[in-house]
Amino acid sequence: MNHGNNQRLYINEVATRDGFQMESHFIPTDDKIALIDQLSTLGYAKIEVTSFTSPKAIPALRDGEEVMARIKRKPGVVYTALVPNLRGAERALDVNIDEFNIVMSTSETHNLSNLRMTREQSFAQLAEVIGLARGANVPVNVSLSCVFGCPMEGEVPQQTVLGWIDRFAALGVKGITLCDTTGMAYPTQVQSICSAAMARHPRLDFTAHFHNTRAMGLVNSVAAVEAGIRRFDMSLGGIGGCPYAPGATGNVATEDVVHMLQCMGYDTGMDLDGLISAAAQVAHLVQHELPSQLPRAGHRLTKHQPPADFPEIVARAAAKQGARTSARETLS
Amino acid sequence: MNHGNNQRLYINEVATRDGFQMESHFIPTDDKIALIDQLSTLGYAKIEVTSFTSPKAIPALRDGEEVMARIKRKPGVVYTALVPNLRGAERALDVNIDEFNIVMSTSETHNLSNLRMTREQSFAQLAEVIGLARGANVPVNVSLSCVFGCPMEGEVPQQTVLGWIDRFAALGVKGITLCDTTGMAYPTQVQSICSAAMARHPRLDFTAHFHNTRAMGLVNSVAAVEAGIRRFDMSLGGIGGCPYAPGATGNVATEDVVHMLQCMGYDTGMDLDGLISAAAQVAHLVQHELPSQLPRAGHRLTKHQPPADFPEIVARAAAKQGARTSARETLS
Numbered sequence: 215m216n217h218g219n220n221q222r223l224y225i226n227e228v229a230t231r232d233g234f235q236m237e238s239h240f241i242p243t244d245d246k247i248a249l250i251d252q253l254s255t256l257g258y259a260k261i262e263v264t265s266f267t268s269p270k271a272i273p274a275l276r277d278g279e280e281v282m283a284r285i286k287r288k289p290g291v292v293y294t295a296l297v298p299n300l301r302g303a304e305r306a307l308d309v310n311i312d313e314f315n316i317v318m319s320t321s322e323t324h325n326l327s328n329l330r331m332t333r334e335q336s337f338a339q340l341a342e343v344i345g346l347a348r349g350a351n352v353p354v355n356v357s358l359s360c361v362f363g364c365p366m367e368g369e370v371p372q373q374t375v376l377g378w379i380d381r382f383a384a385l386g387v388k389g390i391t392l393c394d395t396t397g398m399a400y401p402t403q404v405q406s407i408c409s410a411a412m413a414r415h416p417r418l419d420f421t422a423h424f425h426n427t428r429a430m431g432l433v434n435s436v437a438a439v440e441a442g443i444r445r446f447d448m449s450l451g452g453i454g455g456c457p458y459a460p461g462a463t464g465n466v467a468t469e470d471v472v473h474m475l476q477c478m479g480y481d482t483g484m485d486l487d488g489l490i491s492a493a494a495q496v497a498h499l500v501q502h503e504l505p506s507q508l509p510r511a512g513h514r515l516t517k518h519q520p521p522a523d524f525p526e527i528v529a530r531a532a533a534k535q536g537a538r539t540s541a542r543e544t545l546s
Numbered sequence: 547m548n549h550g551n552n553q554r555l556y557i558n559e560v561a562t563r564d565g566f567q568m569e570s571h572f573i574p575t576d577d578k579i580a581l582i583d584q585l586s587t588l589g590y591a592k593i594e595v596t597s598f599t600s601p602k603a604i605p606a607l608r609d610g611e612e613v614m615a616r617i618k619r620k621p622g623v624v625y626t627a628l629v630p631n632l633r634g635a636e637r638a639l640d641v642n643i644d645e646f647n648i649v650m651s652t653s654e655t656h657n658l659s660n661l662r663m664t665r666e667q668s669f670a671q672l673a674e675v676i677g678l679a680r681g682a683n684v685p686v687n688v689s690l691s692c693v694f695g696c697p698m699e700g701e702v703p704q705q706t707v708l709g710w711i712d713r714f715a716a717l718g719v720k721g722i723t724l725c726d727t728t729g730m731a732y733p734t735q736v737q738s739i740c741s742a743a744m745a746r747h748p749r750l751d752f753t754a755h756f757h758n759t760r761a762m763g764l765v766n767s768v769a770a771v772e773a774g775i776r777r778f779d780m781s782l783g784g785i786g787g788c789p790y791a792p793g794a795t796g797n798v799a800t801e802d803v804v805h806m807l808q809c810m811g812y813d814t815g816m817d818l819d820g821l822i823s824a825a826a827q828v829a830h831l832v833q834h835e836l837p838s839q840l841p842r843a844g845h846r847l848t849k850h851q852p853p854a855d856f857p858e859i860v861a862r863a864a865a866k867q868g869a870r871t872s873a874r875e876t877l878s
């Protein structure tokens with residue numbers, strides 16, 4: 215694997231949307247705002263603040279407008295939100311969102327299960343959202359689910375994935391996020407799909423979004439960066455998941471991936487110590503243990519103390535060495 | 547990342563030694579034997595059966611002789627054990643071990659903490675073991691700890707690692723295992739150290755041994771295989787760890803790594819479904835949850851059921867589509 219050579223990568227935080235929407239209890243609005251303000255100082259390219267889905271469908275994010283209105287926006291950071299339809303788009307425009315993140319699945323079964331529409335129905339609805347965005351001069355990113363497989367259908371043909379990218383590209387979207395919704399991606403597949411998509415649409419901003427469901431989140435991130443992907447979705451603490459794949463907990467954890475990428479010589483622009491502090495705050499807010507590993511283990515060069523009896527160990531080892539040396543001297 | 551092109555890899559199981567020695571309760575001898583007999587059918591190149599350390603130091607493995615004597619050895623599988631010194635070597639020879647696995651650390655502080663000797667003292671003691679092995683015609687593998695960093699000292703210079711490899715190579719050992727004892731390795735470093743070691747000693751059998759402490763166990767495995775490493779230590783369920791690095795739980799899990807390598811097109815020779823069954827047996831024996839992820843998530847193509855109301859979802863979506871089509875027909 216190649217050294218990063220200070221290649222600039224762009225990190226998007228999704229914990230506040232993709233993560234919080236899965237939590238069983240409501241995170242207070244003030245806490246969400248304080249966390250996002252903390253995140254804004256850490257070097258992120260983009261923060262997915264909330265979702266303008268129906269408050270009945272996702273009550274955890276029913277405070278989207280208030281959160282968007284009250285966070286302190288840092289210049290240079292893109293504050294995005296999930297926008298499912300025209301109604302959501304209007305709500306997002308009212309609070310001056312920087313970008314619409316629209317979602318549909320490349321798998322018919324997953325799209326029906328998750329969005330209760332056929333893919334064609336989703337596409338028609340999202341085309342209207344894209345039209346509204348164009349009028350309002352707001353860029354649109356499309357998060358395509360199940361790009362690396364569907365937990366109900368199995369493999370999703372690469373041609374199907376590329377076909378949906380083509381259709382959205384034709385509508386003038388700015389970016390496409392290739393989502394491994396339930397952690398089915400593996401490195402050589404990531405390389406293949408990312409390369410094909412980028413070759414076909416060199417002017418689109420592609421983002422990779424991995425889950426660590428089968429322990430491959432980090433290796434898939436390296437596969438994507440080696441294929442030329444420069445933008446990554448991650449979730450602090452590894453929170454979030456997909457309800458349609460039991461056991462499939464966990465977006466890839468921001469702190470774990472950033473730590474690896476920094477070790478490898480990539481420029482993530484991120485403050486790693488700040489991320490570990492923010493992950494502790496996320497753990498406090500969600501009130502459960504996080505799947506991420508760095509907060510428990512520390513940076514790779516975190517120094518641990520030797521055992522308490524280390525001085526005695528050293529002294530005994532030296533005494534044995536001395537005894538041997540004396541014995542050898544007596545013999546010679 | 548490259549497709550595996552059916553490249554043959556050789557998998558060593560270490561759960562029964564490296565894993566079980568860390569468990570707080572004694573695994574009954576009969577259970578150990580039954581598990582190893584089960585593992586022998588799964589395609590492993592090598593199984594680290596036990597340790598011939600002092601039964602006082604590691605009571606969990608005090609039944610080493612009985613286990614070695616009673617397992618059914620499958621031809622072609624190498625049954626190895628950790629041998630710390632001449633006394634252990636004699637015990638191992640008494641039960642016709644196939645290989646000695648000897649251990650020391652490339653870090654002085656870690657060697658003193660773990661083995662209560664200086665590295666020179668360890669080397670002198672291990673040289674005697676190697677001498678005995680040569681006389682008995684038993685091959686020796688050296689597991690070098692802290693090759694990718696020491697939890698107490700920090701970086702271990704690559705020249706230090708290569709220096710210890712040179713000294714053991716000069717004594718005629720068959721193989722060297724490069725151990726990431728506390729999960730400090732990262733992919734570009736793995737590439738660099740593995741390549742340097744193999745270039746310097748093309749006739750030694752090198753094995754990589756990773757921990758998943760900082761979520762990089764799988765990506766480091768890919769880095770090693772891309773550097774040309776063909777032998778890997780793994781632990782079913784991801785059990786085992788190092789007591790000198792708090793939070794540093796977990797050898798890389800056999801089932802997680804084998805699943806990834808098979809997805810990528812490598813020939814591991816392993817029976818993946820058998821591994822998942824064996825991991826369930828390990829969980830039963832250790833009586834705690836395993837860090838591995840595949841037993842919870844299943845293979846990447848494990849099919850999940852759509853939501854229970856899927857037929858109604860489909861019917862409603864079709865009805866909406868029909869309504870739209872009718873409306874359009876009425877207009878035209």
